[in-house]
Amino acid sequence: MLGISVIGYGYWGPNLVRNFSQVANARVVSVCDQRPERRAHVESVYPAIRTCADVRDVWSNPAVDAVAIATPVFSHFDLALQALRAGKHVFVEKPFTTTSAQAEQLVEEAEKRQLTLMVDHTFxxxxxxxxxxxxxxxxxxxxxxxxxxxxxxxxxxxxxxxxxxxxxxxxxxxxxxxxxxxxxxxxxxxxxxxxxxxxxxxxxxxxxxxxxxxxxxxxxxxxxxxxxxxxxxxxxxxxxxxxxxxxxxxxxxxxxxxxxxxxxxxxxxxxxxxxxxxxxxxxxxxALQIEANHFADCIANKRKPLTDGTVGLRVVxxxxxxxxxxxxxxxxxxx
Missing domain, CATH: 3.30.360.10 (Dihydrodipicolinate Reductase; domain 2)
Incomplete structure (x- = not known):
């Protein structure tokens, strides 16, 4: 069972939680958001999903195999890099990063650690x-x-x-x-x-x-x-x-x-x-349901995502x- 944590529960985060919750052989373990009102909303809609305010709780949780990052663009690189170094597969909302140098580093980090890195190009x-x-x-x-x-x-x-x-x-x-x-x-x-x-x-x-x-x-x-x-x-x-x-x-x-x-x-x-x-x-x-299933399948079968980090790099x-x-x-x- 693939354990997923969604980081960021603003505009796009709820859509990620809903779609990843419907993926076979996967479950949303936790949602991380610094705002107490957003965590309270998760707890009221999904009582089985844990919430936290500190991403370090996500990195240290052995039940979390992958993270989906839905935070402001400026934070994508740091969060994705921390997740990869913690041994987590990464799904990042668009745009991938703020610079091509950051994108290149994430691609290299994922390849070095043999982890799945996918960019949320939903269309x-x-x-x-x-x-x-x-x-x-x-x-x-x-x-x-x-x-x-x-x-x-x-x-x-x-x-x-x-x-x-x-x-x-x-x-x-x-x-x-x-x-x-x-x-x-x-x-x-x-x-x-x-x-x-x-x-x-x-x-x-x-x-x-x-x-x-x-x-x-x-x-x-x-x-x-x-x-x-x-x-x-x-x-x-x-x-x-x-x-x-x-x-x-x-x-x-x-x-x-x-x-x-x-x-x-x-x-x-x-x-x-x-x-x-x-x-x-x-x-x-x-489309997001197809994408969520694709991410889980790529992790399970060690396949390259259709919109992997290299695609995100080209767009950036x-x-x-x-x-x-x-x-x-x-x-x-x-x-």
């Missing part, structure tokens, strides 16, 4: 993203030309990270999973409209080593909530709308055809193809470079 485990991955891998879309994402809403301002680290991290993890390759150059611009606070609006462009390009628009100061991604392929184009309830993915048989006929030299060489649209059926399994490298680019007013940064 990778959604049925919608898994279906998109299937369509790309089986050749349905043809060569991918671009990835264009908008993730905006009003509110939820963060004080320790800018909007890219908070929102774009989702789309960067999706991009990393779908394309299985990293950009070579990035450029980003952003603006902070609240004095003394991080950027609340940003645009990020990722350039790859061919003609693939990815663009991300994120904003905490938008009048509406939009979660939409366009993926353009040579054969098919995909619209992924995470807010849509019944048809999150729509696949369009639309595109262009190019003519190489010498007779067309004085004619427009670009033709247009317009076919059908279809919406594939998706399952309704909660892009975010780190993006912050550098913003500071230089959009100057390109080579990775």
């Amino acid at each position: 990778v485990y959604t049925s919608a993203v898994r279906k998109i991955k299937e369509l790309i891998d089986n050749g349905s879309t043809g060569k991918i030309y671009y990835y264009d994402s908008v993730r905006v809403n009003l509110g939820l301002f963060q004080h320790d990270v800018n909007v890219l680290w908070d929102l774009a991290v989702h789309d960067l993890s999706i991009m990393d999973y779908l394309f299985e390759r990293s950009p070579v150059t990035i450029a980003a611009t952003g603006m902070a409209h609240v004095p003394g606070q991080p950027e609340n609006l940003a645009y990020l462009t990722c350039y790859f080593d061919n003609d693939l390009i990815a663009h991300f628009h994120v904003n905490w100061l938008a009048p509406v909530k939009v979660r939409q991604t366009l993926i353009g392929g040579a054969q098919k184009m995909i619209v992924y709308d995470d807010i849509e309830m019944s048809e999150k993915i729509k696949v369009y048989d639309k595109g262009i055809t190019l003519s190489d006929n010498p007779a067309d030299i004085y004619q427009l060489k670009v033709g247009y193809r317009a076919g059908d649209m279809w919406a594939p059926r998706l399952d309704n399994i909660e 490298r892009i975010l780190e470079a993006a912050s550098q680019s913003i500071a230089q007013r959009g100057a390109p940064i080579n990775l």
Whole structure:
């Protein structure tokens, strides 16, 4: 029986406790949070789960085999490093760390101790993203030309990270999973409209080593909530709308055809193809439940997680470079 302790019971912690409690051959042993009111809430909802205010109680508990960290970003590195050194497997909420150097150290520590290190990139485990991955891998879309994402809403301002680290991290993890390759150059611009606070609006462009390009628009100061991604392929184009309830993915048989006929030299060489649209059926399994089961399975069978520390490191490298680019007013940064 895998014993799990959840560290941090704020916004995301309750979701982790609920989903890890449903994993077969696993149980939530304890919840650690410094706030007495949050510990009291755990005790009222889950009387069988112990609570504590000091993480040292987690490290010294032999019943705890793994920890799930759902605390502010600045604390991820120290907590994860302490957990690994205490011999615990680690599941860390996104973003993984605040620097790539920290991420590299955690990856090395986990490998040295042969412990499972997994980053909570939840969207990778959604049925919608898994279906998109299937369509790309089986050749349905043809060569991918671009990835264009908008993730905006009003509110939820963060004080320790800018909007890219908070929102774009989702789309960067999706991009990393779908394309299985990293950009070579990035450029980003952003603006902070609240004095003394991080950027609340940003645009990020990722350039790859061919003609693939990815663009991300994120904003905490938008009048509406939009979660939409366009993926353009040579054969098919995909619209992924995470807010849509019944048809999150729509696949369009639309595109262009190019003519190489010498007779067309004085004619427009670009033709247009317009076919059908279809919406594939998706399952309704909660992504975090799939993710929790995956974490437990990787520990039990010594498998590499789909979103392991190396994936988290690649995403942090892009975010780190993006912050550098913003500071230089959009100057390109080579990775």
